[in-house]
Amino acid sequence: MDRTALVSNNELEISTQDREELRRYLLGQMVEADLSQVEERLMSESDLYAELLIFEDELIDQYVRGQMSETDRASFESYFLQSSEHQQKLRFAQAFSKYVDRAVGQPTNEFKAEAAPAASPVADTDYAHPASPSAKTRRFWSWPFPIPALNYALAAVVVIAIVGIAWMALRSSRPAGPGKVFEATLVPGGVVREGGEIQTISLAAGTDTLRLRLILPSEQYPNYKTVLVDSNGTSAVTRDDLTPIDTFGKKSLLFDIPATTLRPDTYRLRLSARATGAYEEIASYNFRIR
Numbered sequence: 001m002d003r004t005a006l007v008s009n010n011e012l013e014i015s016t017q018d019r020e021e022l023r024r025y026l027l028g029q030m031v032e033a034d035l036s037q038v039e040e041r042l043m044s045e046s047d048l049y050a051e052l053l054i055f056e057d058e059l060i061d062q063y064v065r066g067q068m069s070e071t072d073r074a075s076f077e078s079y080f081l082q083s084s085e086h087q088q089k090l091r092f093a094q095a096f097s098k099y100v101d102r103a104v105g106q107p108t109n110e111f112k113a114e115a116a117p118a119a120s121p122v123a124d125t126d127y128a129h130p131a132s133p134s135a136k137t138r139r140f141w142s143w144p145f146p147i148p149a150l151n152y153a154l155a156a157v158v159v160i161a162i163v164g165i166a167w168m169a170l171r172s173s174r175p176a177g178p179g180k181v182f183e184a185t186l187v188p189g190g191v192v193r194e195g196g197e198i199q200t201i202s203l204a205a206g207t208d209t210l211r212l213r214l215i216l217p218s219e220q221y222p223n224y225k226t227v228l229v230d231s232n233g234t235s236a237v238t239r240d241d242l243t244p245i246d247t248f249g250k251k252s253l254l255f256d257i258p259a260t261t262l263r264p265d266t267y268r269l270r271l272s273a274r275a276t277g278a279y280e281e282i283a284s285y286n287f288r289i290r
Contacts, residue, residue, distance in 0.1 A: 014051050022048075022055045027072060028079030039290055043264035056086065064093045084180070084206040095166060099159040179208025182259075185252075186269070187215045188283040198266065202290040207259045214253040214271065216244055217283050221273035226255050231266045240279070262289045 024030050025038050042049050062068050063076050081087055184201050203210060214226070225240040237257050244251040255269070266288045272279035 014048070018048065018051070019055065022052055023059070023072075026052070026056060026059060026080055027075035029075055039264065043266075043288070043290070049264065056089070060086070060090055060093050063090070064097050082205040084208075092163070096159070096163050099162060180204075180206050181209045181211050181256075182207040183211040183213060184287070185213040185215065186285040186287060188217055188271075188285060198286050198288050200288045200290050203259060203262070210257045210259055210262060212255040212257065212269070212285075212287075214255055214269070214285060216251045216253065216271075219282070220244065220251055221275055221282075223274050224253055225272040225274075225279045226253070227270045227272070228255075228257065229268050229270065236261050236267075264289055 021030075021034070021038055025035070030038065042052060059076065059080065063073065068076060081090065182201075182203055184199070186199065201210070216224075222243065224242040224244065226238070226242065227235055228237040229235050239255060242253050242255070244253055246252075253271075266286070269285040269287070270281055271283045271285065272281045274280065
Protein backbone atom coordinates (compact mmCIF):
# COMPACT_ATOMS: atom_id res chain seq x y z
CA MET A 1 0.00 0.00 0.00
CA ASP A 2 1.60 3.28 -1.13
CA ARG A 3 1.13 6.15 1.29
CA THR A 4 1.80 9.73 0.16
CA ALA A 5 3.62 11.86 2.71
CA LEU A 6 1.52 14.85 3.60
CA VAL A 7 3.25 18.04 4.68
CA SER A 8 1.56 19.91 7.52
CA ASN A 9 3.14 22.71 9.52
CA ASN A 10 6.44 21.97 7.76
CA GLU A 11 6.54 18.43 9.18
CA LEU A 12 6.38 15.14 7.26
CA GLU A 13 3.76 12.63 8.33
CA ILE A 14 6.43 9.95 8.74
CA SER A 15 9.95 9.79 7.39
CA THR A 16 11.44 7.07 5.23
CA GLN A 17 13.85 6.29 8.07
CA ASP A 18 10.94 5.79 10.47
CA ARG A 19 9.26 3.39 8.05
CA GLU A 20 12.47 1.40 7.72
CA GLU A 21 12.80 1.22 11.52
CA LEU A 22 9.19 0.03 11.84
CA ARG A 23 9.82 -2.67 9.25
CA ARG A 24 12.92 -3.93 11.08
CA TYR A 25 11.07 -3.67 14.41
CA LEU A 26 8.15 -5.82 13.21
CA LEU A 27 10.48 -8.36 11.60
CA GLY A 28 12.75 -8.63 14.66
CA GLN A 29 15.80 -7.34 12.79
CA MET A 30 16.84 -4.67 15.34
CA VAL A 31 19.74 -4.61 17.76
CA GLU A 32 18.84 -4.18 21.42
CA ALA A 33 19.88 -0.51 21.63
CA ASP A 34 17.72 0.55 18.67
CA LEU A 35 14.87 -1.66 19.88
CA SER A 36 14.61 0.18 23.20
CA GLN A 37 14.64 3.55 21.45
CA VAL A 38 11.81 2.60 19.07
CA GLU A 39 9.71 1.17 21.89
CA GLU A 40 10.10 4.39 23.88
CA ARG A 41 8.91 6.37 20.86
CA LEU A 42 5.94 4.05 20.36
CA MET A 43 4.89 4.71 23.95
CA SER A 44 5.08 8.50 23.57
CA GLU A 45 4.19 9.15 19.90
CA SER A 46 0.63 8.15 19.02
CA ASP A 47 1.15 8.90 15.31
CA LEU A 48 4.07 6.48 15.13
CA TYR A 49 2.06 3.79 16.90
CA ALA A 50 -0.83 4.26 14.44
CA GLU A 51 1.63 3.95 11.56
CA LEU A 52 2.93 0.71 13.11
CA LEU A 53 -0.56 -0.84 12.87
CA ILE A 54 -0.84 0.23 9.21
CA PHE A 55 2.61 -1.16 8.44
CA GLU A 56 1.61 -4.54 9.91
CA ASP A 57 -1.08 -4.81 7.20
CA GLU A 58 1.43 -3.77 4.52
CA LEU A 59 3.86 -6.52 5.55
CA ILE A 60 1.07 -9.11 5.48
CA ASP A 61 0.02 -7.94 2.01
CA GLN A 62 3.62 -8.17 0.74
CA TYR A 63 3.96 -11.68 2.18
CA VAL A 64 0.71 -12.92 0.60
CA ARG A 65 1.67 -11.44 -2.78
CA GLY A 66 5.18 -12.90 -2.66
CA GLN A 67 6.83 -9.46 -2.74
CA MET A 68 9.29 -10.08 0.12
CA SER A 69 12.96 -10.87 -0.07
CA GLU A 70 14.09 -14.26 1.23
CA THR A 71 15.57 -12.63 4.35
CA ASP A 72 12.41 -10.66 5.17
CA ARG A 73 10.23 -13.69 4.47
CA ALA A 74 12.24 -15.81 6.92
CA SER A 75 12.00 -13.07 9.58
CA PHE A 76 8.26 -12.71 8.91
CA GLU A 77 7.65 -16.42 9.46
CA SER A 78 9.95 -16.86 12.47
CA TYR A 79 9.30 -13.58 14.33
CA PHE A 80 6.26 -11.66 13.07
CA LEU A 81 3.99 -14.70 13.08
CA GLN A 82 4.73 -15.49 16.73
CA SER A 83 1.71 -13.31 17.54
CA SER A 84 -1.68 -15.05 17.32
CA GLU A 85 -3.21 -11.76 16.19
CA HIS A 86 -0.75 -11.57 13.29
CA GLN A 87 -1.53 -15.19 12.38
CA GLN A 88 -5.25 -14.39 12.30
CA LYS A 89 -4.67 -11.36 10.08
CA LEU A 90 -2.59 -13.48 7.71
CA ARG A 91 -5.31 -16.12 7.41
CA PHE A 92 -7.87 -13.43 6.61
CA ALA A 93 -5.59 -11.85 3.95
CA GLN A 94 -4.90 -15.23 2.33
CA ALA A 95 -8.63 -16.08 2.19
CA PHE A 96 -9.50 -12.71 0.70
CA SER A 97 -6.73 -12.94 -1.91
CA LYS A 98 -7.88 -16.45 -2.85
CA TYR A 99 -11.48 -15.39 -3.41
CA VAL A 100 -10.50 -12.31 -5.42
CA ASP A 101 -8.17 -14.32 -7.66
CA ARG A 102 -10.94 -16.82 -8.35
CA ALA A 103 -13.47 -14.10 -9.15
CA VAL A 104 -11.19 -12.16 -11.49
CA GLY A 105 -9.92 -15.33 -13.20
CA GLN A 106 -13.37 -16.44 -14.45
CA PRO A 107 -13.91 -15.89 -18.24
CA THR A 108 -16.67 -13.53 -19.36
CA ASN A 109 -18.44 -16.20 -21.45
CA GLU A 110 -19.07 -19.33 -19.42
CA PHE A 111 -20.08 -21.51 -22.31
CA LYS A 112 -18.82 -22.34 -25.79
CA ALA A 113 -21.11 -23.40 -28.57
CA GLU A 114 -19.46 -25.71 -31.06
CA ALA A 115 -20.42 -25.17 -34.67
CA ALA A 116 -22.21 -28.06 -36.29
CA PRO A 117 -20.15 -29.77 -38.97
CA ALA A 118 -21.12 -28.94 -42.54
CA ALA A 119 -23.57 -31.45 -44.04
CA SER A 120 -21.88 -33.70 -46.54
CA PRO A 121 -23.78 -34.57 -49.66
CA VAL A 122 -25.41 -38.00 -49.51
CA ALA A 123 -26.67 -39.62 -52.69
CA ASP A 124 -30.31 -40.70 -52.95
CA THR A 125 -31.13 -39.25 -49.43
CA ASP A 126 -34.09 -36.92 -48.77
CA TYR A 127 -33.07 -35.89 -45.23
CA ALA A 128 -30.16 -34.07 -43.65
CA HIS A 129 -28.04 -35.29 -40.77
CA PRO A 130 -29.35 -34.11 -37.41
CA ALA A 131 -27.35 -31.39 -35.67
CA SER A 132 -24.50 -32.65 -33.56
CA PRO A 133 -25.43 -32.81 -29.83
CA SER A 134 -22.36 -30.73 -29.02
CA ALA A 135 -23.83 -27.81 -30.96
CA LYS A 136 -26.58 -27.48 -28.35
CA THR A 137 -24.34 -28.06 -25.35
CA ARG A 138 -23.79 -25.22 -22.85
CA ARG A 139 -22.66 -25.09 -19.28
CA PHE A 140 -25.18 -25.02 -16.48
CA TRP A 141 -24.06 -21.62 -15.10
CA SER A 142 -23.16 -18.35 -16.85
CA TRP A 143 -22.54 -14.74 -15.88
CA PRO A 144 -25.82 -12.80 -15.49
CA PHE A 145 -24.62 -9.66 -17.31
CA PRO A 146 -23.20 -9.25 -20.82
CA ILE A 147 -20.84 -6.48 -19.62
CA PRO A 148 -17.68 -7.84 -17.88
CA ALA A 149 -17.40 -4.85 -15.51
CA LEU A 150 -20.84 -5.58 -14.03
CA ASN A 151 -19.94 -9.24 -13.58
CA TYR A 152 -16.72 -8.32 -11.75
CA ALA A 153 -18.61 -5.90 -9.51
CA LEU A 154 -21.09 -8.63 -8.63
CA ALA A 155 -18.23 -11.05 -7.91
CA ALA A 156 -16.58 -8.49 -5.63
CA VAL A 157 -19.81 -8.07 -3.62
CA VAL A 158 -20.13 -11.84 -3.23
CA VAL A 159 -16.48 -12.14 -2.16
CA ILE A 160 -16.82 -9.40 0.45
CA ALA A 161 -19.98 -11.02 1.83
CA ILE A 162 -18.34 -14.46 2.06
CA VAL A 163 -15.19 -13.13 3.71
CA GLY A 164 -17.25 -11.03 6.14
CA ILE A 165 -19.29 -14.02 7.22
CA ALA A 166 -16.12 -16.12 7.60
CA TRP A 167 -14.49 -13.37 9.66
CA MET A 168 -17.49 -13.12 12.00
CA ALA A 169 -17.54 -16.90 12.41
CA LEU A 170 -13.83 -16.89 13.22
CA ARG A 171 -14.24 -14.20 15.86
CA SER A 172 -17.23 -15.94 17.43
CA SER A 173 -15.29 -19.22 17.58
CA ARG A 174 -12.59 -17.72 19.82
CA PRO A 175 -12.73 -19.03 23.39
CA ALA A 176 -14.68 -16.91 25.88
CA GLY A 177 -12.15 -17.52 28.66
CA PRO A 178 -8.98 -15.52 29.40
CA GLY A 179 -6.98 -17.42 26.77
CA LYS A 180 -3.20 -17.01 27.06
CA VAL A 181 -2.53 -15.23 30.37
CA PHE A 182 0.55 -13.16 31.27
CA GLU A 183 0.78 -12.56 35.03
CA ALA A 184 2.60 -9.74 36.87
CA THR A 185 2.71 -8.72 40.53
CA LEU A 186 2.37 -5.09 41.67
CA VAL A 187 2.87 -3.43 45.02
CA PRO A 188 1.21 -0.15 46.06
CA GLY A 189 2.85 2.74 44.22
CA GLY A 190 4.31 0.43 41.58
CA VAL A 191 7.91 1.17 42.62
CA VAL A 192 9.93 -2.03 42.61
CA ARG A 193 13.52 -0.84 42.23
CA GLU A 194 15.78 1.61 43.97
CA GLY A 195 15.42 5.13 42.66
CA GLY A 196 11.64 4.93 42.29
CA GLU A 197 11.50 3.37 38.83
CA ILE A 198 8.02 2.30 37.72
CA GLN A 199 7.61 -1.37 36.90
CA THR A 200 7.59 -2.10 33.16
CA ILE A 201 5.52 -5.00 31.82
CA SER A 202 6.46 -6.48 28.45
CA LEU A 203 3.57 -8.56 27.15
CA ALA A 204 4.62 -11.74 25.39
CA ALA A 205 3.47 -12.34 21.82
CA GLY A 206 -0.02 -13.82 21.60
CA THR A 207 -1.08 -12.71 25.10
CA ASP A 208 -4.88 -12.51 25.51
CA THR A 209 -5.10 -11.39 29.14
CA LEU A 210 -2.83 -9.46 31.51
CA ARG A 211 -3.45 -10.74 35.06
CA LEU A 212 -2.25 -8.35 37.75
CA ARG A 213 -1.71 -9.69 41.24
CA LEU A 214 -2.13 -6.66 43.53
CA ILE A 215 -0.44 -6.91 46.92
CA LEU A 216 -2.83 -5.18 49.34
CA PRO A 217 -1.89 -2.62 52.01
CA SER A 218 -1.73 -3.82 55.59
CA GLU A 219 -5.22 -2.63 56.50
CA GLN A 220 -7.70 -5.21 55.27
CA TYR A 221 -11.26 -4.79 53.92
CA PRO A 222 -13.82 -7.37 52.84
CA ASN A 223 -14.57 -5.69 49.51
CA TYR A 224 -12.47 -3.82 46.91
CA LYS A 225 -12.85 -1.90 43.68
CA THR A 226 -10.21 -1.23 41.00
CA VAL A 227 -10.19 1.39 38.23
CA LEU A 228 -7.50 1.39 35.52
CA VAL A 229 -6.73 4.79 33.93
CA ASP A 230 -4.21 5.65 31.20
CA SER A 231 -1.79 8.59 31.07
CA ASN A 232 -4.61 10.87 29.83
CA GLY A 233 -6.76 10.04 32.85
CA THR A 234 -9.21 8.02 30.75
CA SER A 235 -10.79 5.06 32.53
CA ALA A 236 -10.05 1.82 30.65
CA VAL A 237 -11.27 -1.03 32.89
CA THR A 238 -13.27 -1.07 36.16
CA ARG A 239 -13.89 -4.01 38.49
CA ASP A 240 -15.82 -3.96 41.78
CA ASP A 241 -16.94 -6.42 44.44
CA LEU A 242 -13.47 -7.96 44.47
CA THR A 243 -12.53 -10.15 47.43
CA PRO A 244 -8.95 -10.72 48.59
CA ILE A 245 -7.11 -14.03 48.42
CA ASP A 246 -4.14 -15.29 50.41
CA THR A 247 -0.79 -15.50 48.59
CA PHE A 248 2.16 -16.81 50.61
CA GLY A 249 0.80 -15.19 53.76
CA LYS A 250 -0.07 -11.87 52.07
CA LYS A 251 -3.49 -10.68 50.98
CA SER A 252 -3.82 -9.84 47.30
CA LEU A 253 -6.32 -9.26 44.51
CA LEU A 254 -6.39 -10.73 41.00
CA PHE A 255 -7.29 -8.17 38.32
CA ASP A 256 -7.67 -9.40 34.71
CA ILE A 257 -7.28 -6.94 31.82
CA PRO A 258 -7.92 -7.88 28.15
CA ALA A 259 -4.65 -7.40 26.26
CA THR A 260 -6.53 -5.65 23.43
CA THR A 261 -7.42 -2.86 25.89
CA LEU A 262 -3.75 -2.01 26.49
CA ARG A 263 -1.28 -0.05 24.37
CA PRO A 264 2.24 1.22 25.07
CA ASP A 265 1.54 3.75 27.83
CA THR A 266 1.91 4.45 31.55
CA TYR A 267 -1.09 3.34 33.61
CA ARG A 268 -2.37 3.98 37.11
CA LEU A 269 -4.60 1.50 38.88
CA ARG A 270 -6.69 3.11 41.63
CA LEU A 271 -7.68 0.81 44.49
CA SER A 272 -10.75 1.58 46.61
CA ALA A 273 -12.19 -0.37 49.53
CA ARG A 274 -15.23 -0.43 51.76
CA ALA A 275 -16.34 -2.13 54.91
CA THR A 276 -19.85 -0.66 54.66
CA GLY A 277 -21.24 2.16 52.56
CA ALA A 278 -19.38 3.80 49.68
CA TYR A 279 -15.94 2.97 48.31
CA GLU A 280 -12.95 5.07 49.43
CA GLU A 281 -9.64 5.14 47.56
CA ILE A 282 -6.85 3.68 49.70
CA ALA A 283 -3.91 3.06 47.34
CA SER A 284 -2.71 3.15 43.74
CA TYR A 285 -0.44 1.00 41.55
CA ASN A 286 1.58 2.36 38.66
CA PHE A 287 3.04 0.40 35.76
CA ARG A 288 4.15 0.84 32.18
CA ILE A 289 3.17 -1.35 29.21
CA ARG A 290 6.01 -1.95 26.75
